[in-house]
Amino acid sequence: TIQPLVLGIESSCDETGVGIVRGTTLLTNTVSSSMDEHVRFGGVIPEIASRAHLDAFVPTLQEALHEAGVALDDIDAIAVTSGPGLAGALMVGVCAAKALSVATGKPLYAINHLVAHVGVGLLDGAAGGGTGGLSDGRLPENLGALLVSGGHTEILRIRSITDDVEMLGSTIDDAAGEAYDKVARLLGLGYPGGPAIDKLAKQGNAKAIRFPRGLTQPKYMGTAEEPGPHRYDWSFSGLKTAVARCVEQFEARGEEVPTADIAAAFQEAVVDVITSKAVLACKENGITDLLLGGGVAANSRLRELTGQRCSSAGITLHVPPLPLCTDNGAMVAALGSQLIMAGIAPSGVAFAPDSSLP
Numbered sequence: 001t002i003q004p005l006v007l008g009i010e011s012s013c014d015e016t017g018v019g020i021v022r023g024t025t026l027l028t029n030t031v032s033s034s035m036d037e038h039v040r041f042g043g044v045i046p047e048i049a050s051r052a053h054l055d056a057f058v059p060t061l062q063e064a065l066h067e068a069g070v071a072l073d074d075i076d077a078i079a080v081t082s083g084p085g086l087a088g089a090l091m092v093g094v095c096a097a098k099a100l101s102v103a104t105g106k107p108l109y110a111i112n113h114l115v116a117h118v119g120v121g122l123l124d125g126a127a128g129g130g131t132g133g134l135s136d137g138r139l140p141e142n143l144g145a146l147l148v149s150g151g152h153t154e155i156l157r158i159r160s161i162t163d164d165v166e167m168l169g170s171t172i173d174d175a176a177g178e179a180y181d182k183v184a185r186l187l188g189l190g191y192p193g194g195p196a197i198d199k200l201a202k203q204g205n206a207k208a209i210r211f212p213r214g215l216t217q218p219k220y221m222g223t224a225e226e227p228g229p230h231r232y233d234w235s236f237s238g239l240k241t242a243v244a245r246c247v248e249q250f251e252a253r254g255e256e257v258p259t260a261d262i263a264a265a266f267q268e269a270v271v272d273v274i275t276s277k278a279v280l281a282c283k284e285n286g287i288t289d290l291l292l293g294g295g296v297a298a299n300s301r302l303r304e305l306t307g308q309r310c311s312s313a314g315i316t317l318h319v320p321p322l323p324l325c326t327d328n329g330a331m332v333a334a335l336g337s338q339l340i341m342a343g344i345a346p347s348g349v350a351f352a353p354d355s356s357l358p
């Protein structure tokens with residue numbers, strides 16, 4: 001098979017990413033983040049993110065081409081995230097990709113951001129943490145993906161990366177990273193909150209307080225034979241409220257808020273329920289290989305407990321290197337390359353970005 005040279009563009013949230021791959025070989029992964037501009041607002045502001053993409057796109061593209069040592073003319077195809085994500089942010093990347101496609105005559109592929117988080121695992125050397133597998137150039141037969149970030153929390157089954165991806169479960173309210181960010185704010189830890197809580201939790205006692213695990217009651221879980229309505233789904237809004245109440249109670253008593261214990265107990269609740277439901281979904285759906293992706297894959301406790309629980313369940317865990325787990329253009333190029341190698345036709349330039357793409 002020929003190894004297509006693919007340029008991937010990502011702009012669904014606050015990262016402007018341009019990645020270039022040849023077949024399953026990563027040539028470059030250039031990312032510019034507007035996170036610094038969102039810090040003072042305590043969350044990503046869509047309008048600011050869109051403007052930042054506009055500023056960053058051309059320099060990021062130029063840097064990527066330079067690093068990969070290729071010219072635009074050498075590229076075989078362009079791939080761009082078409083959703084899900086922030087509408088205005090997506091539009092910048094999609095518009096840029098369409099313009100490049102028209103100007104160069106290269107075919108354009110519209111890419112589903114979530115599937116791209118999985119596709120990145122097919123790049124050579126990206127399997128990380130596991131025992132080979134994903135990067136042998138073909139997918140394990142019974143592959144699942146656990147995607148955990150500021151925008152998504154999902155467990156997927158991947159029968160074919162190009163046309164058969166099924167969502168087994170997802171969050172019904174906040175994404176896990178969003179819960180980290182909101183709780184960090186309650187604890188006065190700043191934004192983004194994930195890394196701060198991860199760090200502070202190491203000094204706390206996770207057993208000092210027990211916070212609720214959402215959607216784990218029998219009426220939601222049901223049984224393997226008769227699954228309840230949310231057997232593989234998550235909810236983090238009740239947990240966030242429980243942390244707020246807990247902080248208030250300490251304050252009302254005039255006591256010092258034990259932020260390290262709260263951080264540790266909160267983190268334990270999130271990680272416990274994410275990993276237990278993900279492993280349950282794998283076991284009950286014959287999934288033997290699990291890929292972990294998304295920015296929260298950086299979390300030390302999530303990596304540890306996912307590793308332990310997968311290993312007890314006989315599931316091989318694959319964790320790509322962190323720069324490939326967070327939002328980036330290489331994952332978009334990686335999936336584009338897979339679509340081309342599978343003989344799938346390009347999308348053309350008439351498609352619209354879809355902020356709520358399933």
Ligand code: KG4
Nearest residue numbers: 149150151177194195198295296298299326
């Ligand atoms: O994938 P990502 O870079 O962007 C998207 O949201 O799509 O993920 C960012 C999220 C933020 O919510 C951040 O707080 C969280 O990932 N995060 C972490 C850690 N590092 C980043 N959450 C928990 N523990 C961490 N170490």
Ligand code: ZN
Nearest residue numbers: 149294326327
């Ligand atoms: Zn993402």
